[in-house]
Amino acid sequence: MRRLQFLALASTLLLSSATAFAATPPQQPEQGPGGRDYAGSAVIKRAVGKATAPVFVFHADAKAVTARPVIVFFHSWGGNNPQYYGKWFEHLAQKGNLVLFPRFQEVNRTRPMDATNIAAEAVREALEELSDDAKARPDLGRVAYVGHLAGTIVALDLAAYAGERQLPTPKLIFNVMPGGIAREKDTRGIPLPDLAKINEATLLITMSGDRDHLATDRVARLILSETTGIPARNKLFMRVSSDGHGYPPLSATLISPGSIDPAYDSAKIPIPVNPADTTVVASIGKGAPRPAPVRFKWTPDMALTGIQATLTTQLGTNGTDNLDYRGFWKTLDIAAEAAFSGENALSLKANPAFVDMGVWSDGWPVRRLGADVPKDGTEPEEPARRRRF
Numbered sequence: 001m002r003r004l005q006f007l008a009l010a011s012t013l014l015l016s017s018a019t020a021f022a023a024t025p026p027q028q029p030e031q032g033p034g035g036r037d038y039a040g041s042a043v044i045k046r047a048v049g050k051a052t053a054p055v056f057v058f059h060a061d062a063k064a065v066t067a068r069p070v071i072v073f074f075h076s077w078g079g080n081n082p083q084y085y086g087k088w089f090e091h092l093a094q095k096g097n098l099v100l101f102p103r104f105q106e107v108n109r110t111r112p113m114d115a116t117n118i119a120a121e122a123v124r125e126a127l128e129e130l131s132d133d134a135k136a137r138p139d140l141g142r143v144a145y146v147g148h149l150a151g152t153i154v155a156l157d158l159a160a161y162a163g164e165r166q167l168p169t170p171k172l173i174f175n176v177m178p179g180g181i182a183r184e185k186d187t188r189g190i191p192l193p194d195l196a197k198i199n200e201a202t203l204l205i206t207m208s209g210d211r212d213h214l215a216t217d218r219v220a221r222l223i224l225s226e227t228t229g230i231p232a233r234n235k236l237f238m239r240v241s242s243d244g245h246g247y248p249p250l251s252a253t254l255i256s257p258g259s260i261d262p263a264y265d266s267a268k269i270p271i272p273v274n275p276a277d278t279t280v281v282a283s284i285g286k287g288a289p290r291p292a293p294v295r296f297k298w299t300p301d302m303a304l305t306g307i308q309a310t311l312t313t314q315l316g317t318n319g320t321d322n323l324d325y326r327g328f329w330k331t332l333d334i335a336a337e338a339a340f341s342g343e344n345a346l347s348l349k350a351n352p353a354f355v356d357m358g359v360w361s362d363g364w365p366v367r368r369l370g371a372d373v374p375k376d377g378t379e380p381e382e383p384a385r386r387r388r389f
Contacts, residue, residue, distance in 0.1 A: 025361075029330070059099065063134070072123060075103070100126055102126070116158065151180075152206075178206055198230060203236075207327075246361065256324075334354055348371065
């Protein structure tokens with residue numbers, strides 16, 4: 001018995017000792033893309049639009065000398081609270097962007113097939129309302145759509161039909177962990193639009209993590225093959241890798257783009273009430289005919305699946321680490337600047353800083369990002385796995 005206790009104690013001491021001397025991951029860069037060289041202004045957090053489908057608006061509380069680039073972020077299915085991505089939004093707003101987060105889903109009340117129409121109307125109305133806002137000042141010539149999981153399909157749909165929906169054409173579509181497609185007419189998911197309609201000048205990036213990557217890779221390859229109007233030089237197939245060299249390890253999962261920040265909780269951001277929603281009933285006199293109530297009809301595809309519920313729970317506890325700073329934040333910062341300047345994917349791939357992930361505290365390099373341009377515009381090569389010595 002004492003021998004077993006001694007072995008258990010020895011194992012515990014060895015593990016704690018190994019953890020104590022393990023290399024630590026890089027901190028957020030001091031400056032530049034993904035960096036924390038912020039102006040220090042507070043971020044204004046507000047909402048516009050309808051109570052059932054609001055658009056949360058985030059930007060620095062400072063008078064913009066020039067118009068702000070617009071980042072429209074489309075959430076995962078179930079991830080409709082901006083706090084799930086709050087640290088990323090804080091970074092984007094502090095960097096001078098106008099961030100829009102359309103909540104296109106009411107959990108257990110919205111059908112996936114209705115998501116894109118809800119999002120399109122919400123974004124269009126939000127941009128109209130903000131067009132003459134002295135602090136928001138959206139620059140509709142510099143717009144990027146960012147999607148996570150099912151939100152990637154919403155982003156693609158709004159880009160494909162931007163003209164028809166009276167929306168600005170995005171210069172960049174940045175999709176992380178793409179998924180959520182309805183592959184058949186009667187299957188659960190968001191219908192894939194006609195991707196050939198997306199503007200040829202759009203810079204398109206898909207990014208998968210190496211954990212659970214098979215499904216997202218399939219969707220990414222489908223997106224790259226169906227966007228026939230975009231030349232290969234404007235497409236990138238990217239991979240962010242896990243790295244267990246030190247502690248805590250970096251794990252590139254489906255929910256790793258999340259960066260929880262309770263300050264961005266939707267419950268803390270008042271949604272304005274549209275007077276038109278209340279005056280209709282108030283103006284009806286006694287005995288006058290009343291409008292028929294809108295009946296809600298529940299369908300099974302409104303409910304989250306077990307996997308979606310699990311991912312949403314995990315998203316709500318996901319912290320912020322180097323995968324955020326240099327994997328997602330830096331990549332979007334650099335890609336947006338390139339897209340707004342008219343550069344293509346080839347210039348990004350040729351930029352060593354674009355795929356660099358920094359070094360662990362012992363000087364060992366963190367696994368770099370994979371970035372490949374499809375040879376023929378349709379089928380990218382599988383990112384090479386780098387050996388560790």
